[in-house]
Amino acid sequence: MSAETSDKAVDDLVVGDEVDIEVGPIAHGGHCVARYEGRVLFVRHTLPGERVRARITEGGPGDRFLRADAVRVHEASEHRVDSRCPAAGPGGCGGCDFQHVSTAHQRELKGQVVAEQLQRLAGIERAVRVEPLDDEDGLRYRTRVELATDGTTVGLRRHRSHEIEAVPGCPIAVPEVDAALTEVRTEAAGQAGALAGISAVDVIVPTGEEDTVVVEVPADAPTPPITVTEHVDAPIGQIPMTVDARGFWQVHRDAPRVFIEAVLAAARVEPGERVLDLYSGVGLLSVPLAAAVGEAGQLIAVESDERATDHLRDNLADRPWALVVPGRVDDLLGVPRKGPKGARGGRHGRGRTRGRAVRSDLIPPGADVVVLDPPRTGAGRGVVEALSSLRPRRMVYVACDPAALARDTGYLADHGYTLTALRALDAFPMTHHVECIAVFEPATATGDP
Numbered sequence: 001m002s003a004e005t006s007d008k009a010v011d012d013l014v015v016g017d018e019v020d021i022e023v024g025p026i027a028h029g030g031h032c033v034a035r036y037e038g039r040v041l042f043v044r045h046t047l048p049g050e051r052v053r054a055r056i057t058e059g060g061p062g063d064r065f066l067r068a069d070a071v072r073v074h075e076a077s078e079h080r081v082d083s084r085c086p087a088a089g090p091g092g093c094g095g096c097d098f099q100h101v102s103t104a105h106q107r108e109l110k111g112q113v114v115a116e117q118l119q120r121l122a123g124i125e126r127a128v129r130v131e132p133l134d135d136e137d138g139l140r141y142r143t144r145v146e147l148a149t150d151g152t153t154v155g156l157r158r159h160r161s162h163e164i165e166a167v168p169g170c171p172i173a174v175p176e177v178d179a180a181l182t183e184v185r186t187e188a189a190g191q192a193g194a195l196a197g198i199s200a201v202d203v204i205v206p207t208g209e210e211d212t213v214v215v216e217v218p219a220d221a222p223t224p225p226i227t228v229t230e231h232v233d234a235p236i237g238q239i240p241m242t243v244d245a246r247g248f249w250q251v252h253r254d255a256p257r258v259f260i261e262a263v264l265a266a267a268r269v270e271p272g273e274r275v276l277d278l279y280s281g282v283g284l285l286s287v288p289l290a291a292a293v294g295e296a297g298q299l300i301a302v303e304s305d306e307r308a309t310d311h312l313r314d315n316l317a318d319r320p321w322a323l324v325v326p327g328r329v330d331d332l333l334g335v336p337r338k339g340p341k342g343a344r345g346g347r348h349g350r351g352r353t354r355g356r357a358v359r360s361d362l363i364p365p366g367a368d369v370v371v372l373d374p375p376r377t378g379a380g381r382g383v384v385e386a387l388s389s390l391r392p393r394r395m396v397y398v399a400c401d402p403a404a405l406a407r408d409t410g411y412l413a414d415h416g417y418t419l420t421a422l423r424a425l426d427a428f429p430m431t432h433h434v435e436c437i438a439v440f441e442p443a444t445a446t447g448d449p
Contacts, residue, residue, distance in 0.1 A: 011039070011061050011062075012061055013036075013039070013056055013059075013060070013061075013066060014056065014060045014061070015056050015057060015058065015059070015060065016055065016056060017055070017056045018053055018054065018055045018056070018071065019036045019041075019053070019054055019056075019068075020051070020052070020053050020054075020074070021034045021035070021036050021041065021043070021051070021052060021053075021054050022034065022049075022050075022051050023043060023046045023047065023048055023049060023050045023051070023052060023070075024048060025048050025112070025116075026048055026109045026112055026113060027042065027113070028113050028116075028117060028402060028403055028432070029042070029432060030044060030097030030098070030431065030432030031043055031044045031046075031067075031097075032044075032046050032047065032048055034046075034054065034068075036054075039065075039066065040064070040065040040066070041054060041056075041065065041066050041067070041068045042065060042066070042067050042068070043067075043068045043069070043070055044067075044068070044069050044070065044090075044097065044159065045069055045070045045089055045090055045100060046070035046073070047076075047077035047079055047080055047100075047101060047105075048077070048109075049077055050070070050073060050074075050075055050076055050077050050080070051073075051074040051075040052070040052071075052072060052073050052074060053070070053071055053072040053074065054068035054069065054070055054071070055068055055069050055071045055090065056068050057069055057160075058160070067160075069090035069091070070090070071090050079101055079102050079105035080100055080101065080102075081100060081101065081102050082100075083099040083100050084099055084139060084171050084430070085099050085167075085170075085171045085172075085430075086168065087155075087156070087165050087167040087168070088100070091158065092158065092165055093155070093156045093157075093158065093159075093165045093167050094156070094157055094158045094159030094160065094161065094165075095156050095157075095170070095172075095431070096172065096430040096431055097430070097431050097432045098429075098430050098431065098432065099430055103132075103137055103138040103429060106138065106426070106429065106430070107129075107130035107131075107132065107426050108130075110130045110424065110426065110432070110434040111127075111128040111129055111130045111424060112128075113402055113432070113434070114128040114130075114402040114405075114422075114424055114434060114436060115127060115128045117402040117403050117405070117406040118402075118405075118406045118409065118419075120406070121403065121406035121407050121409070121410055122406045122407070122409040122410040122413065122419075123410070124406075124409065124419060126419075126422065128422065128424050129424065130424040130425070130426050130434055131423065131424065131425050131426065132426050132429075133252055133254040133255060133258055133425065133426060133427060134253070134254040135252075135254070135429060138172070138426075138429030138430050139171050139172055139429070139430075140171070140172070140173065140174055140175065141172060141173075141174070141252050141253055141254070141429065142170070142172050142173040142174065142177070142251045142252065142253075143173075143174055143177075143204070143205045143206070143207075143251055143252075143253050144202070144203070144204050144205070144249065144251045145170055145173050145177050145202075145203050145251075146200050146201075146202050146203075146217075147181060147184070147200060147201045147202070147203065148164045148199070148200055149164070149188075149195050149198055149199065149200060149201055150164060151193075151195045151196050151197070151198065152188065152195070153166050154166065154181065154184055154185050154188060154195070154201065155167045156170070167181075169181060172429065172430050173203075174205050174253065176203075176205045176212045177203045177205065177212075179212070180203040180212050180214050181203065183214075184201055184214065195216070197218060197219050197220070198216045198217060198218065198219060199217050199218070199219040200217040201214060201215070201216055201217065202214070202215040202217060202245065202246055204228060204245050204246075206228040206229060206230050207230050207231045207232075207253075208228070208229030208230050208231040208240055208241075209228055209229060213226065213228055213245050215245050215246060217246070223246055225244055225307055226244065226245040226246070227242050227243070227244060227245070227311070228242070228243060228244075228245050229241070229242055229243075230242075230243060230249065230256065232256045232257065232260065232284065233256075233257045234257065234260045234261075234287075234288050235260070235261065235264060235288065236288055236291045239287055239288070241282060241283065241284065241287065241311075241315050242282065242311045242314055242315060243281075243282045243308075243311055244282075244307045244308070244311065247281075247282065247305070247307055247308055247311070248281050248282075248305075248308065249281075249282070249284075250284070250427065251427075251428075252427045252428065255425075255427045255435075256284055258425060258427075259284065259285070259398070259425075259435075259437075260284065260285065260288050262423055262425070262437045263285050263288075263289075263371060263396055263398065263437060264288055264289070264292060266394075266396045266421060266423075266437055266439045267289070267292075267369050267371060267394060267396045268369075268394065269289060269292040269293055269297075269368075269369055270292075270293075270368075271292070271293060271294040271296055271297060272293065272294065272296040272297045273293050273297050273368035273369060274293070274297060274298045274299075274300070274364060274366070274367050274368050274369075275289050275292075275293055275297070275298070275299050275300070275367065275368060275369045275370070275371065276300050276302070276363075276364075276367045276369070276370045276371065276372075276390070276392075277289055277299060277300070277301045277302070277371045277372075278302045278329045278370065278371065278372040278373070278374070278387075279302070279303065279329060279372055279373045279374050279375065280301040280302060280303045280312060280373070281303060281305075281308050281312070281373070282303075282308050282311040282312050282315055283301060283311070283312045283315040283316055285371055285373065285398075286299060286301040286312065286315070286316060286322065287315055287316060287319070289371065290316060290319040290321065290322040291319070293321070294321075295321050296321075297321060298321055298322075298323065299316075299319070299321065299322040299323070300322075300323045300325060300362070300363070300364070300367075301316065301322060301323070301324050301325065302325045302326075302327065302329055302332060302363075303324070303325075303326065304326065304327055304328045304329070306326070309324060309326045312324050323362070325360070325362045325363070327360070329372075329374075329379070329383055330380070330382060330383050331357070331360075332359070332360040332362070332363050333359060333360075333363060333382075333383060333386035333387070334357045334358055334359030334360070334386065335357055335380075335382035335383055335385075335386055336357040336382065337357075359386075364390075365390070366390050366391060366392075367390045367392045368392060368393055368394075369392055369393065369394050369395070369396070370387055370390065370392045370394075370395045370396070371395075371396045371398070372387070372395070372396075372397055372398065373397075373398035374397075374399075374404070375400075376400055376401045376404060377401075377404055378399070378401065378404025378405065378407060378408050379397075379404075379408050380408070380411075381411045384408055384411040384412055384415065385411070385415060388412065388415035388416065388417060391442070393441065393442070394439060394440070394441055395412070395417060395439070395440040395441075396437065396438070396439055396440075397436075397437070397438040397439075397440065398435070398436075398437055399435065399436040399437075399438060400433065400435055402434065402436060405436055405438060409438070409440075412440050413443075416442055416443050416444070417440040417441065417442060417443065418440060418441060418442070418443045419438055419439070419440055420439050420440065420441045421438070421439035422436060422437070422438045422439070423436065423437045424436050425437070
């Protein structure tokens, strides 16, 4: 214990205090779990089994847990390496969680997190191996980066903070991003007020464009649409796809190809089948799925974002058997949405549904295959129930959050669908994020009771 805390009771710990601890297991979120005299600490910049000095960064008396950074390592793990980024570490850039961990061991830790979430939330015991993409060392893979700015400083935000770290570059980004960062900084330094009224600067390196795209994001106005082209390698050949510069797109340079191949292999779509692609974005998966079902089949793509929907229509334009349905998945499936938790009175009162949920006529009564790529919060119980009622022979769930995937796995089990296959992909090296592609089939088809 540091001199500052040596006379304090554990319940009196506050931000800035330092304690010596032995680090426990990895947890979902990029930190490890430790205990100090029974008090739970979530500690970043460390590894299981290490002994470190931890500085409290959030929390205080009465809180269920405290957050902390490892500011000194007394006994290091064999998997600890020198950070690849000078801006990483306590008080620095919050973009990466595992710069201090060997790349191979990062994947082992992520696999442990996915397995733990499945066991805890779905009751499934399963070893999980996280597969690398085309990067050898976990560096120089990211093609999109949003830089924060306060009008003067340009950089990346610190962990759980609005403060900006003026990073010299980003070692997980492709080199073009660093070149753009240098240009933005030079412009800001040479022209007073060059970034006035700008809250962020997005740097995009599309595979279908010759030049890097730099978008200045206004602080108090919508960003105008800017279309870029991505070239995606797929089993059907290279696909040109349009997307908004600030719209959702997989940031790892190899992720679009790997995701298409993985989803097609998991879905096993046959010509003439009906496939639903939910939360489809601009159609990264919709286009190859439409090709797989062919003219005798049907592909129904659902997306709520207006700009993404426009690009989705364009990207599917030469496949008339593909139907684009704009709207929220839960709304279109007739799943009620809850009103705001704190609301009182009216039809948006506490705990009441927001009007009567009506299933859209554009959603068919059945489907052969359902592919869904929901947001980080997952699909949720209501959507899972509605999808199960379609009785697809297979559901392919693309998940960016293992906890949400595990919760939905439990809901699917309640409705007769069993997890039959799972791949975990390291699409975000140096961070705690991991992408999973899970396959669910009716329990009767798998022989499960």
